[in-house]
Amino acid sequence: MPKDNGIGASSKRREDVRFLTGAGRYTDDINIHGQAYAHFVRSDVAHGTINGIDASAAEAMPGVLKVFTATDFEGVGGIPCGWQVTDRHGEPMQEPKHPVLAEGKVRHVGDPIAVVVAESLGQARDAAEALEIDISELPAVMDMKDALTEGAAKVHDDLTSNLCYDWGFVEENREAVDDAINGAHHVTTLELRNNRLVANPMEPRVAVGDYSAADDEHTLYTTSQNPHVIRLLMGAFVLGIPEHKLRVVAPDVGGGFGAKIYHYAEEAFCTFAAKALRRPVKWTSSRSEAFMSDAHGRDHVTKIELAMDEQGKFLAIRTDTHANMGAYLSTFAPSIPTWLHGTLMAGNYTTPLIYVNVKAVFTNTVPVDAYRGAGRPEATFQLERVVDKAAREMGIDPIELRRRNFITEFPYATPVAVEYDTGDYNATMDKLLEISDHSGFEVRAAESKANGKLRGFGIAHYIEACGIAPSNLVGQLGARAGLYESATVRVNATGSISVFTGSHSHGQGHETTFAQVVAEMIGIDEGQVDIVHGDTSKTPMGMGTYGSRSLAVGGSAMVRATEKIINKARKIAAHLMEAAEADIELKDGQFTVAGTDKSVAWGDVTLAAYVPHNYPLEDIEPGLEETAFYDPANFTYPSGAYGCEVEVDPETGKVKVLGFAAADDFGNVVNPMIVEGQVQGGLAQGIGQALLENCAYDQDGQLISASYMDYAMPRADDLPMFTVDHSCVTPCTHNPLGVKGCGEAGAIGSPPALVNAVIDALQRGGHDVKHIDMPLSPDRVWTAMNG
Amino acid sequence: MNKVSMTVNGKAVSGEVEGRTLLSSFLRDDINLTGTHVGCDTSQCGACVVHVDGEAVKSCTMLAAEADGAEVKTIEGMANADGSLSVIQQAFQDHHGLQCGFCTPGMVMSAAALLKENPQPSEQEVRTYLEGNICRCTGYHNIVKAIMAASGQDVSVIAAE
Ligand code: FES
Ligand code: FES
Numbered sequence: 001m002p003k004d005n006g007i008g009a010s011s012k013r014r015e016d017v018r019f020l021t022g023a024g025r026y027t028d029d030i031n032i033h034g035q036a037y038a039h040f041v042r043s044d045v046a047h048g049t050i051n052g053i054d055a056s057a058a059e060a061m062p063g064v065l066k067v068f069t070a071t072d073f074e075g076v077g078g079i080p081c082g083w084q085v086t087d088r089h090g091e092p093m094q095e096p097k098h099p100v101l102a103e104g105k106v107r108h109v110g111d112p113i114a115v116v117v118a119e120s121l122g123q124a125r126d127a128a129e130a131l132e133i134d135i136s137e138l139p140a141v142m143d144m145k146d147a148l149t150e151g152a153a154k155v156h157d158d159l160t161s162n163l164c165y166d167w168g169f170v171e172e173n174r175e176a177v178d179d180a181i182n183g184a185h186h187v188t189t190l191e192l193r194n195n196r197l198v199a200n201p202m203e204p205r206v207a208v209g210d211y212s213a214a215d216d217e218h219t220l221y222t223t224s225q226n227p228h229v230i231r232l233l234m235g236a237f238v239l240g241i242p243e244h245k246l247r248v249v250a251p252d253v254g255g256g257f258g259a260k261i262y263h264y265a266e267e268a269f270c271t272f273a274a275k276a277l278r279r280p281v282k283w284t285s286s287r288s289e290a291f292m293s294d295a296h297g298r299d300h301v302t303k304i305e306l307a308m309d310e311q312g313k314f315l316a317i318r319t320d321t322h323a324n325m326g327a328y329l330s331t332f333a334p335s336i337p338t339w340l341h342g343t344l345m346a347g348n349y350t351t352p353l354i355y356v357n358v359k360a361v362f363t364n365t366v367p368v369d370a371y372r373g374a375g376r377p378e379a380t381f382q383l384e385r386v387v388d389k390a391a392r393e394m395g396i397d398p399i400e401l402r403r404r405n406f407i408t409e410f411p412y413a414t415p416v417a418v419e420y421d422t423g424d425y426n427a428t429m430d431k432l433l434e435i436s437d438h439s440g441f442e443v444r445a446a447e448s449k450a451n452g453k454l455r456g457f458g459i460a461h462y463i464e465a466c467g468i469a470p471s472n473l474v475g476q477l478g479a480r481a482g483l484y485e486s487a488t489v490r491v492n493a494t495g496s497i498s499v500f501t502g503s504h505s506h507g508q509g510h511e512t513t514f515a516q517v518v519a520e521m522i523g524i525d526e527g528q529v530d531i532v533h534g535d536t537s538k539t540p541m542g543m544g545t546y547g548s549r550s551l552a553v554g555g556s557a558m559v560r561a562t563e564k565i566i567n568k569a570r571k572i573a574a575h576l577m578e579a580a581e582a583d584i585e586l587k588d589g590q591f592t593v594a595g596t597d598k599s600v601a602w603g604d605v606t607l608a609a610y611v612p613h614n615y616p617l618e619d620i621e622p623g624l625e626e627t628a629f630y631d632p633a634n635f636t637y638p639s640g641a642y643g644c645e646v647e648v649d650p651e652t653g654k655v656k657v658l659g660f661a662a663a664d665d666f667g668n669v670v671n672p673m674i675v676e677g678q679v680q681g682g683l684a685q686g687i688g689q690a691l692l693e694n695c696a697y698d699q700d701g702q703l704i705s706a707s708y709m710d711y712a713m714p715r716a717d718d719l720p721m722f723t724v725d726h727s728c729v730t731p732c733t734h735n736p737l738g739v740k741g742c743g744e745a746g747a748i749g750s751p752p753a754l755v756n757a758v759i760d761a762l763q764r765g766g767h768d769v770k771h772i773d774m775p776l777s778p779d780r781v782w783t784a785m786n787g
Numbered sequence: 788m789n790k791v792s793m794t795v796n797g798k799a800v801s802g803e804v805e806g807r808t809l810l811s812s813f814l815r816d817d818i819n820l821t822g823t824h825v826g827c828d829t830s831q832c833g834a835c836v837v838h839v840d841g842e843a844v845k846s847c848t849m850l851a852a853e854a855d856g857a858e859v860k861t862i863e864g865m866a867n868a869d870g871s872l873s874v875i876q877q878a879f880q881d882h883h884g885l886q887c888g889f890c891t892p893g894m895v896m897s898a899a900a901l902l903k904e905n906p907q908p909s910e911q912e913v914r915t916y917l918e919g920n921i922c923r924c925t926g927y928h929n930i931v932k933a934i935m936a937a938s939g940q941d942v943s944v945i946a947a948e
Contacts, residue, residue: 016880019888020872020895022822022862029821122805202826202834202889202923254824254889255923287827507887507924677883677929684926708831708921716917716927721910721945746926 006520007737010673013512015505024252027206027223028284035208035280036065038270039124041114041131042292043106046140046364046701047153050104053114054132061130063123065277068115068269070103076272079265080237081329082229084478085338085360088168093360095164096156098328100238100265100272106135107155107327108364109703110292112265117273117281140701144301144322144361155327155362164325164334164360169342170416177355180316184307188390194378195774196299196324196695197688198711199371201506203254204285205294209270213278217245220271224250225260225504226544229481231536233263233331239272243536246271250534253506257685258370259294260506261546262331266293291706296695297371299324300337304382312396314405316353317345319382323360326367333369334360339477340375340465340547346414347383348425348461348639349405354415364701370546372685372747376464384460384752388759389770398756399429402461410730418465420637422730425461428663432459432641435723436661441645445764454648455658456761459641460753466741467552467636467732484631485549486540487558489518489565491624493610495603497522497529499561502542503554504533508743509674510550516670517555517737521562523588524602540627548741551670552636552732559736560628568620572605575616636732636740640664642749644757650765653782655758657687661723662749667732667740675742679724682746688714689747690754690774712775791855795820796864804851810844811835813851814861822862822892826921833920836893836900837861843900845919862892865899875899875937882942884933886924893920898934907938 003009018024055067079098086092097103102113113133118124139153146152147162155162168174181187208221218241224230227248234248235241253260266283273281285293300323307316323337342356373380391398406425413419433439441457448455468474471482486502499518503510515529532538542554566586573591574581583594589602608615609624645659662679669675692712696704705711731738751774758776762769762785769784792801795818802817814820814837823846826834835846838860865873872880875898885891894917901908901916908916913931922930928945936942 012880013883013885015888016885017872019885019891020862020876020879021866022820022892024822024888026821026824026889028825029815031816122807200923201887202832202921203824203887204826253887255887257923287829287832509886673883677886677925680926680928681886681924682926685923707829708827709829713831713921713923714926715921716914716931719914719927721931722926722928 005526006516007670009516009671011512011516011526011671013509015509015511026203026252026254027208027221030208030221032208032210032280035282036117036119036277037121037124038273038281038283039116039121039128040112040266040283040289041116041128043102043109043111043113045106045135045137046109047138048106048135049138050102050106050113051134051136055114057132058116058127058130061123061127063119064127065117065279067131068101068117068273069113070099070101073100076100077238079263079268080233081334082233082331082480083335084480085165085167085334086478087165088171093165093334094159095329096159100268108366109701110366111327115269117277140364142363142697142699142701144324144363147361147363148359155364162362164362167338167358169338169356173353173355173415177316177318177353180353181305181307181318184315185310186308186394188306188386188393189303190382190386190389190771191303192382192385192771193773194298194300194302194381195689197297197371197693198291198695199257199259199294199297200713201255201257201259204287204290205260205264205266206284207267207270208280208282209274210280211275211278217247218271218275219247219249220267221249221251222267223253223260225253225256225506225546227504227534227536228502228542229544230263230267234268234271238268247537250504256506257372258297258374258546262295262369288707291711292366292703295330295369296326296366297368298378299368300378302382304386306386306390308390308394312394312401312404314349314351317351319345319356321358323358324365324368325360325362326365327362328367330367330369333367335478336370336375341379343416343418344376344379344463344465345383345416347380348407348463350407352415365697372682373744376744377748377751380460380462380748381752385755388756398459403429418635420463421634421733423637423639423665424728424730425639427728428639428641428665429461431663431725431728432643432661435663435725436643436645436659438643448647454650454761454765456646456648456757456764458644458753458756458760460749460756461641462745462749463637463639464744464748465635466548466638466744467632467735468547468549469635470633471631481543483543484629485554485557486542486627486629487554487561488540488625488627489558489561491565491606493607495528495606498532499529499558500532500539501554501558502539502544503550504545508545508550508678509671513551513671513674514555514558517558518562521559521566522602523586548743551737551739552735552741553630553632555737555739556735557628557630560630561626564626564628565624568624569605571616571620572608573600576600576605576608576614633734636667636735638664638666638740638742638745640745640749642753644750644753646754646757646761648758648761648781650785653778653785655691655776655781657720657754659720659723660687660750662746663725663728664742664745665728665730666726666742667729668738669726670739672726675726676724678742679746680722682744683722683750684714684719686747686750687719687754690751690776692718692775694775789852791851793854793857793859795859796861806852808851809847810849810851810854811846814846820861820863824889824892826889831921833893833897834890836896836920838896838900843897862895865895878933878937882929882933882936884925884930890920890922894922894930898937901934902938907940908935910935
């Protein structure tokens with residue numbers, strides 16, 4: 001019988017009721033009495049010198065309160081970067097200043113130059129037309145390899161070059177890897193591009209700044225995945241506001257996918273302007289603005305080499321990647337192509353020697369940072385593509401080649417510095433073959449052939465590192481923050497519970513899942529537990545939600561706090577029943593004394609905690625509220641096998657995804673319905689990357705794909721029904737729930753499976769196509785077939 | 788400024804708007820019905836879908852003045868009279884047809900319009916009809932399932948229940 005309450009139940013999401021009735025409270029739904037409206041004036045050239053800005057006409061326009069430019073931000077800090085990477089020579093990365101508003105130069109289309117604040121948005125926009133900005137255009141730095149040549153134009157004049165860092169990992173292995181590759185029986189080489197994407201949460205970003213002169217308090221309402229991180233970065237590094245005078249609220253947030261992790265200029269601006277003008281200031285991004293101001297994702301150019309022996313045993317991997325940073329360093333940007341990418345290059349395989357080289361490059365494009373998966377999709381894509389290519393070259397079935405190289409013993413220390421705790425990759429592979437009806441494939445392929453179509457099946461097996469992350473470890477790797485999570489569990493006198501979590505939900509359903517966990521531990525109904533998140537004035541310092549960390553790290557903090565609650569409640573129960581604490585048991589919300597029929601209910605104990613008439617006051621304090629901070633001992637390592645079946649129309653090159661199956665090992669699962677939804681959503685984004693989405697610039701740095709007319713978001717009609725399974729379970733060994741995290745898997749495992757499927761279809765059709773860069777548009781596929 | 792009057796979710800409302808004011812901003816900013824969302828500026832995403840005189844309309848493509856005198860229904864008017872979720876809303880909850888909820892109002896309004904015109908749509912018909920509604924979270928699987936379930940069809944055979 002499936003459970004209907006607690007851990008393992010597909011509890012219906014409680015947050016849905018407000019979202020389904022229009023009662024959600026998103027940031028743009030917040031209007032503060034007297035608020036003014038900010039309109040950002042952005043660069044329409046990729047690179048240029050600002051000769052002058054004349055705001056006099058604009059400031060004279062009706063309703064205009066003020067036009068802000070860089071001069072208003074003298075003495076204000078730049079937007080900070082939260083991660084410092086050390087290069088292969090032991091030197092720190094080059095780190096340019098990222099001003100709130102452009103100083104002297106503009107460096108990408110969309111770079112904010114000035115902000116008009118007016119009584120109404122219409123007035124602000126009208127006045128922006130009257131702003132006179134004199135810019136001399138400079139040559140745009142667009143291609144990463146060109147950007148590193150001698151004499152190339154520089155994005156930042158004060159840096160020595162456009163190279164942010166040249167990172168080698170593991171540097172000590174460099175020569176051994178070269179030797180292994182030089183001496184190998186066979187080396188498969190693949191050059192590819194991981195296409196630049198725009199995260200595109202459906203809710204555009206919004207910031208509302210408010211200032212109370214009476215108590216010198218600032219409040220920022222913002223579309224953020226991590227309000228405490230914004231408070232820390234903006235307060236300490238940009239505006240110099242101490243934490244106790246700065247409240248950051250991220251209410252209902254309409255999706256994030258990484259793009260709402262970072263601290264953005266608009267947040268600092270609205271907070272700053274609210275004080276300067278003594279008026280609340282609101283900014284709402286349009287979608288067009290989002291395309292040129294939300295951090296982008298991916299954009300790697302990679303060469304990967306895989307060396308094998310006669311049997312196809314992997315001997316060594318060497319990769320050479322250029323990673324686009326864009327014009328400035330976004331909050332976590334330097335860590336994505338390095339620690340979230342290089343450390344995953346072992347994949348699921350026993351390859352003993354690995355060397356990853358990454359050159360991070362500044363270009364005149366929007367900053368690039370984490371997008372769902374962040375580094376791990378880039379690692380998985382190149383690895384699972386090169387393994388497929390190697391299988392063809394070696395004449396070994398791609399499933400068999402993977403199995404020959406699977407890691408089967410755990411814990412397993414990879415040559416790229418991480419230790420996988422658990423996994424069973426053959427089990428997920430078997431499960432995938434079952435749920436994708438792999439044995440029936442040949443029959444289906446024959447049917448397609450009879451209809452003049454080419455059918456192909458592609459597979460990918462992924463590993464990811466989630467539950468980000470042990471603070472001491474990431475500190476050594478350059479993180480400028482800890483990555484613990486926090487929870488306060490406040491039990492009320494009548495036994496109901498409010499949990500204040502540092503995690504943030506922007507679609508993941510924490511209000512439901514987290515309540516399931518606490519309810520299970522105490523044995524009460526989920527309805528008794530409320531989850532509070534997203535407001536720095538309510539929740540303890542937390543690092544927020546990204547990297548599939550909420551349940552593994554935030555949930556673990558909540559478990560620890562709940563354990564403290566239960567321990568204290570047992571003491572109270574022991575007192576009430578005049579029994580020894582060691583004999584007290586808690587089950588289904590009842591405390592009992594072992595071996596007797598004595599019991600007290602949860603509600604009696606909680607009431608005693610707040611009405612301590614009969615209470616062990618000499619031993620314990622009244623009240624029932626506990627906080628825990630949880631710092632994980634390791635990453636978690638979800639893994640899974642993904643299979644994609646496609647049909648290619650040889651006439652047009654159009655690819656149709658007929659079926660997609662995912663067999664994941666997420667460890668223990670709290671709410672299967674929500675986990676399945678997370679995988680489905682991730683698959684859609686991965687299929688979007690592989691088939692449809694591409695953020696494109698022309699050589700002058702103009703953003704070509706700047707709206708939904710040109711950036712192909714996956715629509716309902718582009719996708720199949722998915723077959724997802726999470727019955728392969730090897731629980732995580734180092735967190736109390738045994739969970740691994742499920743938020744990013746779909747986006748990580750699906751692109752290589754899809755591309756492998758298309759290559760399979762073409763090869764079966766007699767076309768010797770070895771690789772096509774994503775997205776696999778009809779044009780690219782047709783050209784590959786006929787070129 | 789022009790005066791506009793219309794019926795929204797059964798209630799008479801009116802306001803003073805500029806000629807350029809969109810119906811979506813009138814609903815959100817003038818009469819504070821913030822359930823209707825704005826997800827784009829090129830009329831592509833469908834987060835803003837409402838019903839005007841019974842037809843599904845992207846409210847970001849219509850001027851408030853054009854809706855003068857019309858009968859408008861928004862997500863706030865979709866629940867049953869007793870406040871409980873309507874069949875379509877309930878199906879979205881039952882089948883996990885929403886995550887962040889931002890596209891949801893438009894999805895529900897589009898689904899209602901679809902089922903009015905085609906009471907038992909096939910999976911393909913649902914997918915085709917949703918061409919103008921983008922969801923970034925769900926991958927559509929559960930949205931399609933929810934709409935088919937709301938139409939009274941048995942969706943238990945669809946994978947990943
Ligand atoms: S806001 Fe109307 S279609 Fe996007
Ligand atoms: S539920 Fe988030 S966009 Fe659809």
